[in-house]
Amino acid sequence: MAQIRLSKLRHSYVPAPKGPEDYALKEIDVTWRDGGAYALLGPSGCGKSTLLNIISGLLTPSEGQVLFDDRDVTGLPPDQRNIAQVFQFPVIYDTMTVRQNLAFPLKNRGVDAATIEARVGEIAEMLEVTDMLDTKASNLGPDNKQKISMGRGLVRDDVNVVMFDEPLTVIDPHLKWKLRSKLKELHQKVRATMIYVTHDQTEALTFADEVVVMQDGEVVQIGTPVELFERPQHTFVGHFIGSPGMNVLPCELRGDHAVFEGHEVALEGPATGTGGTLKLGIRPEYVRLGETGLPAQLVKVSDVGRHFVLDAMVGNTRVKAVSETPPPPTGSPVNLSFRPEHTRVYRDGWIATEARP
Numbered sequence: 109m110a111q112i113r114l115s116k117l118r119h120s121y122v123p124a125p126k127g128p129e130d131y132a133l134k135e136i137d138v139t140w141r142d143g144g145a146y147a148l149l150g151p152s153g154c155g156k157s158t159l160l161n162i163i164s165g166l167l168t169p170s171e172g173q174v175l176f177d178d179r180d181v182t183g184l185p186p187d188q189r190n191i192a193q194v195f196q197f198p199v200i201y202d203t204m205t206v207r208q209n210l211a212f213p214l215k216n217r218g219v220d221a222a223t224i225e226a227r228v229g230e231i232a233e234m235l236e237v238t239d240m241l242d243t244k245a246s247n248l249g250p251d252n253k254q255k256i257s258m259g260r261g262l263v264r265d266d267v268n269v270v271m272f273d274e275p276l277t278v279i280d281p282h283l284k285w286k287l288r289s290k291l292k293e294l295h296q297k298v299r300a301t302m303i304y305v306t307h308d309q310t311e312a313l314t315f316a317d318e319v320v321v322m323q324d325g326e327v328v329q330i331g332t333p334v335e336l337f338e339r340p341q342h343t344f345v346g347h348f349i350g351s352p353g354m355n356v357l358p359c360e361l362r363g364d365h366a367v368f369e370g371h372e373v374a375l376e377g378p379a380t381g382t383g384g385t386l387k388l389g390i391r392p393e394y395v396r397l398g399e400t401g402l403p404a405q406l407v408k409v410s411d412v413g414r415h416f417v418l419d420a421m422v423g424n425t426r427v428k429a430v431s432e433t434p435p436p437p438t439g440s441p442v443n444l445s446f447r448p449e450h451t452r453v454y455r456d457g458w459i460a461t462e463a464r465p
């Protein structure tokens with residue numbers, strides 16, 4: 109396994125790019141440590157496949173380098189990079205049994221029969237497919253076919269990195285959660301460097317120790333799931349991660365306070381910078397209903413099982429809140445308070461408050 113370093117990578121599909129808008133990948137600079145579990149998360153078109161293809165060698169970046177353990181592999185074709193990939197759709201041989209499919213990547217590398225048998229047995233056990241080892245792959249359903257595809261990706265222990273590209277796309281929704289946690293468990297057992305590409309926040313946050321969040325070809329934040337939730341560096345991260353996402357509200361600055369719908373709101377700390385469009389960011393989990401706070405009117409209550417999601421109007425702006433206890437009926441006047449240590453100002457999308465130590 110290897111440490112993967114992407115150094116000042118940029119990519120444009122246009123022959124003579126003029127400005128940032130011509131770059132599908134604006135700039136990425138990241139180091140993924142040997143044996144870590146990482147996710148690349150972002151909506152469709154943000155540049156995930158471009159980045160994946162650069163790492164696997166299908167695409168040469170316009171600028172920058174790809175380094176595996178400090179070895180520059182930027183110019184190497186895929187077959188010289190020693191990578192295992194699991195794709196959206198199962199890649200297995202229908203005419204072979206599950207055992208033969210799992211053994212194939214090892215056989216191809218000339219691994220001896222005893223080692224193959226042991227490793228296939230080990231992987232089959234981890235994936236809970238031991239009872240299917242002698243079943244022909246053509247007789248498997250799509251879920252099991254994808255499981256075997258994953259097994260093929262994990263069976264070799266000499267690859268630099270295992271990359272998963274939206275691997276749960278074909279999996280039945282009720283099995284998704286099971287495979288999601290299975291993959292995490294597998295990583296803990298296999299300890300390979302793994303990169304998981306997805307547009308699904310739950311998959312990314314369940315799997316990864318660290319998530320790279322992308323928007324429009326740009327990395328907007330790299331962080332642990334907790335960091336992404338607790339202190340989004342960009343309004344996009346706040347809104348994209350969390351359910352419901354962070355409230356992004358119009359505001360102005362007055363000294364070290366924000367002014368929202370005519371009310372002063374305390375912030376996590378002093379604001380930085382000048383100019384730009386300002387927004388107030390606060391997660392619904394940190395908005396409280398109480399006796400004091402901003403006057404609002406409750407306009408919607410959704411019982412989502414674990415808690416209630418509330419929509420309240422403060423002046424002309426809708427604010428979402430999460431409540432553990434049953435709220436008053438829709439239409440009631442309420443008061444909202446924002447936890448100051450979780451209330452931030454964003455300038456042109458980027459965080460512009462400093463947390464007090």
Ligand SMILES: Nc1ncnc2c1ncn2[C@@H]1O[C@H](COP(=O)(O)OP(=O)(O)OP(=O)(O)O)[C@@H](O)[C@H]1O
Pocket residue numbers: 121132150151152153154155156157158159307
């Ligand atoms: N071969 C190509 N030629 C020109 N433009 C491309 C090419 N491939 C991708 N793009 C553009 O580059 C940008 C990033 O696309 P990319 O496929 O990397 O995003 P993505 O996050 O993987 O999206 P999806 O999840 O839909 O595949 C998009 O604007 C896309 O239109």
